[in-house]
Amino acid sequence: MLRNLLSQNVTAVFVLATLLGVLAVPVSAFAQEDTSEVEKITLSPSSRDLKTDAGATVTGSMKIINNGTMAYDFTVYARPYSVSTEAYGPNFTDQKPNADLYKWVQFQQTEYSIEPGQTIEVPYTLNVPENAAPGGHYGVLFAETKEREISGTGVARQKRVGKIVYATVNGEYQTNGALKEFILPFWQTDTPLESSVRIENSGNVDFRASVSTVAKDVFGRTKFKYTGDPIVLPGTVRLAEMKWETAPNFGLYNVQQTVTFLDQKHQNSGYVLLTPIWFPIVLGIIIVAGGAHAVLQRRKHRN
Amino acid sequence: MILLKKQVAAKLLIGVAVVGGALSPVIASAQATDTTTVNATVNSAISVSSTGTVAISVTPDADGAIGTGTDTVEVDSNDVDGYTLTLKNDADTAMNGPDVPVIAATTGTLAEPTALTANTWGFRVDNLGTFGSGGTSTYAAVGATDTEIRSTTATANAEQTLVQYAVNVDLSLPDGLYTDTVTYTATVK
Numbered sequence A: 001m002l003r004n005l006l007s008q009n010v011t012a013v014f015v016l017a018t019l020l021g022v023l024a025v026p027v028s029a030f031a032q033e034d035t036s037e038v039e040k041i042t043l044s045p046s047s048r049d050l051k052t053d054a055g056a057t058v059t060g061s062m063k064i065i066n067n068g069t070m071a072y073d074f075t076v077y078a079r080p081y082s083v084s085t086e087a088y089g090p091n092f093t094d095q096k097p098n099a100d101l102y103k104w105v106q107f108q109q110t111e112y113s114i115e116p117g118q119t120i121e122v123p124y125t126l127n128v129p130e131n132a133a134p135g136g137h138y139g140v141l142f143a144e145t146k147e148r149e150i151s152g153t154g155v156a157r158q159k160r161v162g163k164i165v166y167a168t169v170n171g172e173y174q175t176n177g178a179l180k181e182f183i184l185p186f187w188q189t190d191t192p193l194e195s196s197v198r199i200e201n202s203g204n205v206d207f208r209a210s211v212s213t214v215a216k217d218v219f220g221r222t223k224f225k226y227t228g229d230p231i232v233l234p235g236t237v238r239l240a241e242m243k244w245e246t247a248p249n250f251g252l253y254n255v256q257q258t259v260t261f262l263d264q265k266h267q268n269s270g271y272v273l274l275t276p277i278w279f280p281i282v283l284g285i286i287i288v289a290g291g292a293h294a295v296l297q298r299r300k301h302r303n
Numbered sequence B: 001m002i003l004l005k006k007q008v009a010a011k012l013l014i015g016v017a018v019v020g021g022a023l024s025p026v027i028a029s030a031q032a033t034d035t036t037t038v039n040a041t042v043n044s045a046i047s048v049s050s051t052g053t054v055a056i057s058v059t060p061d062a063d064g065a066i067g068t069g070t071d072t073v074e075v076d077s078n079d080v081d082g083y084t085l086t087l088k089n090d091a092d093t094a095m096n097g098p099d100v101p102v103i104a105a106t107t108g109t110l111a112e113p114t115a116l117t118a119n120t121w122g123f124r125v126d127n128l129g130t131f132g133s134g135g136t137s138t139y140a141a142v143g144a145t146d147t148e149i150r151s152t153t154a155t156a157n158a159e160q161t162l163v164q165y166a167v168n169v170d171l172s173l174p175d176g177l178y179t180d181t182v183t184y185t186a187t188v189k
Helices: A002-023 A279-302 B002-023
Strands: A038-044 A047-052 A057-065 A072-080 A105-107 A111-114 A119-127 A135-145 A154-169 A177-183 A196-201 A210-216 A222-228 A236-241 A251-261 A264-274 B046-051 B065-077 B083-089 B120-124 B147-151 B156-169 B179-188
Touching: A038 A072, A038 A135, A038 A154, A047 A057, A057 A135, A072 A105, A111 A119, A135 B179, A154 B046, A154 B065, A177 A251, A177 A264, A196 A251, B046 B179, B065 B083, B065 B179, B083 B156, B147 B156
Parallel strands: A047 A154, A154 B179
Antiparallel strands: A038 A057, A038 B046, A057 A119, A072 A111, A072 A135, A105 A119, A135 A154, A177 A196, A196 A236, A210 A222, A210 A251, A251 A264, B046 B065, B065 B156, B083 B147, B083 B179, B120 B156
């Protein structure tokens, strides 16, 4: 009886200590973010495709929307646009020959103030040079908030949103593209389910590709469908990813990939086995253990 | 006689019916149908937001003490090909204060983040590059060119990226306010 009493007390102390350890909050030097005010800048439309002639003047506008809770000032300006990687990481500084559209841009007004809930239409003009080369020219139009003063040590933030302009100057230009490869690994050990395609543009003008992935289970039911229309810039290879972010951790799927661009259509299909990395190891151990057990049993019966 | 009366009554009834039918308004119910196509144009849009300020309070000691602040950056985009969120500094990457010296940018990079040495500052985003997840010990400099901190391949609805900033200061740094300005950029792909 005494032992039981002691055992219960030890258990109670252990549970209490565990709870205290879980609930204890470590002290560290950090500052909480003030979440009472939201500074938000929205730009629409986020891109523009256009065809024009050398020497022409093209007008347009973009909407800047303040759907936050703070008023702010913003400026508009243009910068070069190109990409640095196949995943199309943007580059707003390198002045490549076809990233020169920013030089054509003219804003009537570059400084604005906007209140919460307000929308401002920002007009711009593209003055296409007389000697603009036929083919693609690219740039980005930015709307950037002005930094706010902060009262203590810390980091002040500016935010900017960009409208990418894809312009084609009429004349003799080349459109040329090729499928580099479909990417669809059979055995994938983690979500998302990876499905992608690499498309090359060897011409001097951009084109849009239409890509899709459809994943079906072993019963033929469609479990995932993705469609996109990525743009492929001249002189680049674009990796168009079609990930299934919410795929289950385990499953066997029949996946069909399709890509269409210019006058080409390409398709690929295959099975994808989604399992954790430990699954084949465990399966192998079970098989070996089962086989060894069967051999031992046979020997036993013979004897 | 009765039969005659009945015949007359029947004829009268028929006559009334015919006259009534003739005098009743004729409703011309010829129906015409037409179809209208309703088109809705949904424009593309992209937005970026953050809340409040990123203030860092730190009490230094001789060996250096670390203070951190976290920024929650939200992006909305209805472009099905996704968006890119970048972070950059201006040409001066140090945190400037009331006097020289300053809090210099860490030598760590996205490819090789490092622990902060005394009187340096940097940023980290969990699971970005080689930062790893959950740890708070390695940081990279906010450089003068755009560094990608988030890249997606689908539409985004209030998608958050947590950016943590940290400073390490020792007693050789004068007290006061030290600040730097960074820029977040969101563009579609």
